[in-house]
Amino acid sequence: MTKKINITINGTELAVDHGTTILDAAKQLGIKIPVLCYHKDLCIAGNCRVCVVEVAGVSKLFAACATPVWEGMDILTNSLMVRNSRKHIIELLLSEHNADCTKCYKNGNCELQELAAEYKITNQDFIDLIHSHSYTIDSFSPSIIKDDSRCIRCQRCVRTCDELQSVGALTVAHKGDHMKISTFFNKPISEVVCTNCGQCVIHCPTGALIERNYIEEVWAAIGNPDKHVVVQTAPAVRIGLGEALKLKPGERVTGKMVAALRRLGFNSVLDTDFTADLTILEEGTELLHRLKSIIVENDNKHPLPMTTSCSPGWVKFFEHIYPDLMPHMSTCKSPQQMFGALAKTFYARKIGVDPEKIVSVSIMPCTAKKYEANRPEMRDSGFKDVDYVLTTRELAIMIQQAGIEFNDLPEERYDSIMGTSTGAGVIFGATGGVMEAALRTVYEIVTGREVPFENLNIQPVRGFDGVKEATIKIEGTTPEYKFLEGVEVKCCVAHGLANARHVMDTVKSGKADYHFIEIMACPGGCLGGGGQPIPTTPEIRQKRIEAIYAEDSSMTLRKSHENPEVIHLYKEFLGEPYGNLSHKLLHTEYSERQRY
Amino acid sequence: MGKNILKRIDLIFKEEDDFKKVLEKALQSTNTELINEMIASGLKGRGGAGFPTGLKWKLTSEAQSETKFVICNADEGEPGTFKDREILTRVPYKVLTGMALCGRIIGAKEGFIYLRHEYKYLVKELNKEIDRFHAVLDELGLDFRVKIFLGYGAYICGEESALFESMEGKRGEPRNKPPYPSDFGYLGKPTVINNVETLAHTFTIFQHGSSKFNELGVKDSYGSKLFSVSGDTPTPGIYELELGMTVEDFANDFGDGDTKAVQVGGASGFCVPRKKFRETHIGYQGKLVGISLPTGGSMMLFNSSRSMFNLLTNYLEFFTEESCGQCTPCRVGTQQLLEGSRAVKRGEKPAAYLDKLLALTETMKATAKCGLGQSVANSFQSIVENFREEMIY
Numbered sequence: 005m006t007k008k009i010n011i012t013i014n015g016t017e018l019a020v021d022h023g024t025t026i027l028d029a030a031k032q033l034g035i036k037i038p039v040l041c042y043h044k045d046l047c048i049a050g051n052c053r054v055c056v057v058e059v060a061g062v063s064k065l066f067a068a069c070a071t072p073v074w075e076g077m078d079i080l081t082n083s084l085m086v087r088n089s090r091k092h093i094i095e096l097l098l099s100e101h102n103a104d105c106t107k108c109y110k111n112g113n114c115e116l117q118e119l120a121a122e123y124k125i126t127n128q129d130f131i132d133l134i135h136s137h138s139y140t141i142d143s144f145s146p147s148i149i150k151d152d153s154r155c156i157r158c159q160r161c162v163r164t165c166d167e168l169q170s171v172g173a174l175t176v177a178h179k180g181d182h183m184k185i186s187t188f189f190n191k192p193i194s195e196v197v198c199t200n201c202g203q204c205v206i207h208c209p210t211g212a213l214i215e216r217n218y219i220e221e222v223w224a225a226i227g228n229p230d231k232h233v234v235v236q237t238a239p240a241v242r243i244g245l246g247e248a249l250k251l252k253p254g255e256r257v258t259g260k261m262v263a264a265l266r267r268l269g270f271n272s273v274l275d276t277d278f279t280a281d282l283t284i285l286e287e288g289t290e291l292l293h294r295l296k297s298i299i300v301e302n303d304n305k306h307p308l309p310m311t312t313s314c315s316p317g318w319v320k321f322f323e324h325i326y327p328d329l330m331p332h333m334s335t336c337k338s339p340q341q342m343f344g345a346l347a348k349t350f351y352a353r354k355i356g357v358d359p360e361k362i363v364s365v366s367i368m369p370c371t372a373k374k375y376e377a378n379r380p381e382m383r384d385s386g387f388k389d390v391d392y393v394l395t396t397r398e399l400a401i402m403i404q405q406a407g408i409e410f411n412d413l414p415e416e417r418y419d420s421i422m423g424t425s426t427g428a429g430v431i432f433g434a435t436g437g438v439m440e441a442a443l444r445t446v447y448e449i450v451t452g453r454e455v456p457f458e459n460l461n462i463q464p465v466r467g468f469d470g471v472k473e474a475t476i477k478i479e480g481t482t483p484e485y486k487f488l489e490g491v492e493v494k495c496c497v498a499h500g501l502a503n504a505r506h507v508m509d510t511v512k513s514g515k516a517d518y519h520f521i522e523i524m525a526c527p528g529g530c531l532g533g534g535g536q537p538i539p540t541t542p543e544i545r546q547k548r549i550e551a552i553y554a555e556d557s558s559m560t561l562r563k564s565h566e567n568p569e570v571i572h573l574y575k576e577f578l579g580e581p582y583g584n585l586s587h588k589l590l591h592t593e594y595s596e597r598q599r600y
Numbered sequence: 601m602g603k604n605i606l607k608r609i610d611l612i613f614k615e616e617d618d619f620k621k622v623l624e625k626a627l628q629s630t631n632t633e634l635i636n637e638m639i640a641s642g643l644k645g646r647g648g649a650g651f652p653t654g655l656k657w658k659l660t661s662e663a664q665s666e667t668k669f670v671i672c673n674a675d676e677g678e679p680g681t682f683k684d685r686e687i688l689t690r691v692p693y694k695v696l697t698g699m700a701l702c703g704r705i706i707g708a709k710e711g712f713i714y715l716r717h718e719y720k721y722l723v724k725e726l727n728k729e730i731d732r733f734h735a736v737l738d739e740l741g742l743d744f745r746v747k748i749f750l751g752y753g754a755y756i757c758g759e760e761s762a763l764f765e766s767m768e769g770k771r772g773e774p775r776n777k778p779p780y781p782s783d784f785g786y787l788g789k790p791t792v793i794n795n796v797e798t799l800a801h802t803f804t805i806f807q808h809g810s811s812k813f814n815e816l817g818v819k820d821s822y823g824s825k826l827f828s829v830s831g832d833t834p835t836p837g838i839y840e841l842e843l844g845m846t847v848e849d850f851a852n853d854f855g856d857g858d859t860k861a862v863q864v865g866g867a868s869g870f871c872v873p874r875k876k877f878r879e880t881h882i883g884y885q886g887k888l889v890g891i892s893l894p895t896g897g898s899m900m901l902f903n904s905s906r907s908m909f910n911l912l913t914n915y916l917e918f919f920t921e922e923s924c925g926q927c928t929p930c931r932v933g934t935q936q937l938l939e940g941s942r943a944v945k946r947g948e949k950p951a952a953y954l955d956k957l958l959a960l961t962e963t964m965k966a967t968a969k970c971g972l973g974q975s976v977a978n979s980f981q982s983i984v985e986n987f988r989e990e991m992i993y
Contacts, residue, residue: 050776051926053967064974065966070776085966092963096932129956131939133932157925176771176925179754181935183925 011077026057026068030081037081038090038119040097040209041158042069044541045527047167052158053093054119058083065089091123099130101210102139102153110211113538116156117210137181144192146378147200147216147371152184155212161185161204168527170502171321173198185212188600197324197600199501201317201525202371202395202534215371215535218392219402225363225391226269233363234351235270236343236422237261239277240369240433240530241396243551247537247544248400249410254547256555259415264403265367266416272355275418276366277425279339279346280432280441282573283314284564286590287336287438288446289581291520292485299487307331309496309511309518312438314338316376317525317534319594321501326508327596335591339432340366340373341382344389345589346422350577354421359385365392367399369433369533372525381592395535424569427460427555427562434552435499435529436465436472439522443476443495445565450478450485460562466553468528468545470503471496473518494518500527605853609816609824609840611804612687612694612797619693619803620736623700626806627740631705635661638802641810642822647673647758647795648865648896649971650884653802656792659782661706663790668708670699671767671786671793675716675751675758678866679918680898683826683838684796688713688722691800696733696746698799701806702792703744711746712786714763717753755922759970760785760793762924773924774970797826797897818844821883821892831863831900832856843884847893848877851901858903861986866898867915868975871908873986908987913941915979923972930973933964937980944992951992954984 008019013030020029025048030037041052050070057068060078065086073079080086098120105111139153157176162185165174173196177186187196205213225233246255265273291310297303313319313334322333337345343366348359366373370393376382377390394402403410418424428444431437440462447455454460455476464474474495478488496518498507504523510516526533531548532540561567578585616622626634639654660668672695676684687695699711715722730746737744749767751757757766761775764786785791794802801823805813814822821843830836833854841850851859851874862872864882870893872880879890902911916938925931940957943949961977968974984991 048776049926050969051928053928053969056967063966067776067969072778088959089963089967092960093928093967096928096936099936100932129953130936131943133935133939136939156928157931159926179756179925180919180921180923180931181925182921183923183931 009073009075011073011079013079014081020073023072026066026071026073026079027055029073030068030079035081037068038122039069040115040119040156041160043160043207045168045207046160046163049159049163052097052156054090056086056089056093057081058086091125094119094123094125095128095130097156098125098128100133101156102134102151108154108211109214109217114211115209142192143216145194145198145200145216145375147374148193148198148202148205149214149216150193151212151214154210155185156210157183157185158209159185160207160209161213164203164207168500168502169199169201169203169525170505171197171199174204197598199317199320199324199525200372200375201501203526205371205534206536206538206540215395215397216374217398218374218394219398222365222392222394222402225365230361231363232271232357232361233269233365234272234274234347235265235365235367236274236276236279236340237265237367238340238369238433238530239280239430239437239552240533240536240548241367241399243433243531243548243555244369244396244536245400248397249403251411252547253544254551256551258555259417260410260413262418263413263416264408264410267408267413268402268406270365272419274343274422275425275429276339276343277429277432278422278567278569279342280429281426281564281567281570282342282590283336283339284428284441284445285570285581286586287312287334288442288449290334290336291442291446292449293582295519296487305331309516309521310334311521311523314432314438315372315523315525315530316370317372318501318504318523320372320375320597321504321525322508323594323597324599325505326512329508329512330594330596332511333594335593337382337590337592338373338376340368340393341376341389341592342590343422344377344382345384346573348385348387348389349589350573351421359387363391364389365394366390367394367396369396369530369536371395371534373535384589397535397537400537420569422569424567426564426567427557427559428564429567430555430559431552433530434466434549435468435524436497436522437529437552439465439474439495439497439520441564442520444563447476447478448563448565450482450488451480452482453480459557465495465497468549470500471498471507493520495520495522497522499524499529501525603853605849606841606845609842611824612800612826612840613690615691616807617693619697619733620740622697622803622807623736623740623742626701627704627742631661634701634705634806637810638805641805641813642820643798643801643805643813644821644884645795646797646801646825646896648678648894650894653794653798656782656794657702657705660790660792663783665790667787667789668706669786669789669791670702670706670708670711671763671791672699672711672713672796672799673758673760673763673793674713674719674796675763676719676796677716677755677758678868678896678898679915680828680830680863680866680900681896682828683897685719685722686838687796687800687826688719688726692726692729693733694800694803695796696730697806698794698802699746700733700737700742700744701802702794702799704742706790706792708792709743709745711744712749712767713746714749714751714757714767717751720750723748723750754924756924756972759972762970763793764791773926774972776969795896816842818883820885826897827895827899828897829854829899829901832859832903832906833901843882845882846878847872847880847882850882850899851877854899855901856903859901860904860906861902861908863898863900863902863911863979864893865895865978866900867918867979868972869893869895869898870978871911871982871986876986908983908990909941909945912979912983912991913938916941916976919972919976927969927973929964929968930976933960933968933973934976936960937976941991954988954991958984
């Protein structure tokens with residue numbers, strides 16, 4: 005047993021574990037110490053100094069987030085000196101911050117604004133430094149806007165980009181009064197290694213990093229009587245949206261969300277989960293093709309392991325960092341883009357609307373999807389497959405703008421034709437979900453039996469471990485898949501690009517013997533995506549993942565190949581999985597990018 | 601040179617080329633004996649912070665680690681300081697000897713000299729000296745090697761933890777403390793980091809014993825110290841003087857007869873006005889009567905022709921640029937002090953605004969992450985409090 009450390013906070017004695025920070029110790033007593041540069045996902049920086057506290061007998065104050073307690077420490081979190089210092093620090097931050105809050109996209113969801121309100125910073129005596137400097141607004145990216153005038157240099161974004169994502173697109177440049185968050189040679193983020201994952205956006209405490217929003221464009225489309233506006237909603241949106249509308253984390257709001265979308269004026273409310281199921285059939289078939297050509301035909305043109313391709317942040321990361329491994333990436337488009345390609349072909353034909361009149365909108369937990377929709381390859385329908393991508397947050401804003409009382413809405417169902425889905429589709433929103441959905445289907449195709457896990461829940465690929473591995477032995481195959489008899493299929497799941505890099509480095513070195521790898525760019529998978537409500541923390545991700553699996557369990561259909569609309573789609577339109585039309589509409593190719 | 605009111609000491613630059621003998625003598629003692637000798641000498645860090653050297657070595661020797669390091673901080677960047685360059689030019693073997701013995705005491709086999717970028721021209725000669733020194737270490741069977749690490753030119757990298765970051769190939773930003781270098785220094789290993797002059801003094805202590813060292817100076821501020829004398833003085837240069845002297849004696853010795861103020865410790869130090877010359881001593885906090893000011897050695901004299909407003913804003917411009925920029929009080933605080941002082945001078949802010957700025961310096965002193973931001977208060981407070989009219993009119 006380790007020895008406890010005895011301390012006093014504001015006169016109350018307590019014993020805490022060795023190594024506990026003052027911040028965490030105070031939390032145990034229910035004392036909140038304000039923070040800005042601190043974020044539970046990230047390493048400690050201790051640079052904003054908002055969390056300073058007094059320790060009896062020491063003239064200097066200590067940053068509560070960065071200071072471990074010591075025996076006998078007598079801490080004051082609200083002394084006169086602490087209050088005065090904190091107030092000074094907030095005033096200083098405001099003096100170099102573009103505090104034009106009413107014109108800020110993050111107005112109402114800004115940690116600096118909250119602190120300023122809490123400390124009633126009303127007389128700003130310090131000299132306004134913001135207007136004596138020139139600041140750039142980088143708005144070249146279709147996903148992310150970076151406004152240096154709103155930056156408080158807390159470096160959360162830099163730590164996010166570096167530690168969580170191992171991308172390193174954002175960095176600190178210059179020193180002193182010129183210190184700023186920059187990129188390689190100060191290029192626009194659209195021209196560097198940035199994957200558009202948006203993790204910097206959900207970790208930014210202010211409005212310095214925000215998503216590029218397309219709210220007005222979507223309102224304009226809805227308001228145009230000549231347009232037929234379809235909307236698709238990604239799996240993770242239904243378990244995140246509630247948070248942005250004042251509900252508790254982990255609330256499943258699928259039915260209310262559908263009702264809200266209908267009231268916003270979308271002509272048809274459809275589900276990305278439908279194309280998630282479709283993705284499983286395409287990607288599962290692709291995996292079986294690869295296995296067959298390697299095992300039976302000894303042809304390594306489409307090598308293993310095959311990696312998933314649904315996460316556009318991951319795809320771009322891959323193109324930058326592992327161009328030499330290109331043939332390993334599944335050629336499947338993401339569910340969003342499969343949906344887009346079908347919306348302006350199959351769906352248009354089905355409802356008898358000129359595809360030129362269709363505006364295809366998607367609601368995503370993701371900022372990289374905005375970039376993906378703008379990729380030049382994503383026009384296989386003959387039009388831009390997906391016209392506008394909104395984040396979960398943007399949808400919440402539209403719902404509020406429309407004056408909809410979200411909580412009072414009835415639960416409604418998706419429209420048909422690309423609106424039906426299975427539990428396998430919904431778990432795409434969690435890390436391991438694509439793997440689990442694929443195994444549910446592939447195992448059954450190969451053996452004719454259900455995957456041998458209780459209630460179809462493949463526990464080894466669930467949860468938040470950075471890298472998860474699972475092996476499934478294939479036994480009792482159907483005659484067609486005899487070549488797989490006795491094969492142990494080795495799977496790997498990674499989420500967050502730092503973990504992705506770790507896995508891919510082992511693949512690159514030839515040390516990995518996986519067959520199939522699922523990678524999601526964001527920690528936790530899409531449920532922790534860069535387009536999800538702010539804040540996103542480890543605790544909130546936990547709530548969201550529980551909601552995802554609850555949603556899966558609640559569904560009657562839980563295997564993608566049993567989705568009746570998917571079956572219908574193949575019968576009526578596509579032919580067979582991985583067939584000619586699929587190749588034209590549902591598969592894509594990748595391009596090599598620079599490492600910086 | 602000067603009026604010789606203060607006694608000139610000749611320890612540091614005294615040519616005692618036979619460092620082998622000093623090493624041999626020290627190697628006959630146990631590590632504990634050597635540490636005790638160092639503690640008995642009362643030597644305190646000569647970089648300006650004044651941490652007891654013996655204690656620093658003792659703490660690091662007690663840290664549990666296979667790998668430890670000795671680093672000589674030669675990032676001499678404080679405005680008005682130029683003594684370390686002279687030591688490394690004239691008596692580098694004294695520094696190397698101090699490093700090697702420190703290495704043996706704490707259990708380190710590697711040492712680095714973190715050399716200020718602007719001192720690049722010293723590298724060639726220093727490397728020759730290091731080779732000569734290594735040969736002697738080999739003869740004595742002492743397993744220790746010294747390398748030069750050339751800095752990149754940022755003032756902040758003289759701060760020990762920023763220096764480690766810089767050596768590790770990262771951006772030179774100070775770390776959170778604790779942990780301190782004795783536990784977690786370069787590459788996360790226990791590290792002794794000493795100023796060039798401190799290490800040179802340890803040579804004297806190893807050579808002659810602590811008593812020879814602490815017969816100079818006063819209690820709590822033993823020994824001699826090198827001073828870089830500049831400004832309005834007929835005799836600028838480097839002088840070795842006893843600690844404990846008053847600023848009055850110093851100004852009488854080195855001033856031009858019209859000394860208005862002495863800046864002790866560079867831009868991050870204190871400005872002493874003439875009326876406080878007598879009560880102000882140069883040394884570390886302790887038993888001295890009146891005010892005692894530590895210094896890394898920078899002593900700048902100013903006569904009545906100098907504008908204290910210009911002086912202060914010059915310092916503040918320096919800090920505004922040289923702050924690493926990571927922590928709020930330092931990055932924004934320095935800018936506010938600079939712009940605020942100018943606004944008062946221009947009449948855009950009332951004179952009372954200086955009090956708001958003084959209060960801000962208290963916050964900076966208490967909350968800045970490292971010594972840079974904390975010490976900006978020194979010059980600001982001492983100049984604004986003593987020369988308030990010059991700040992306003």
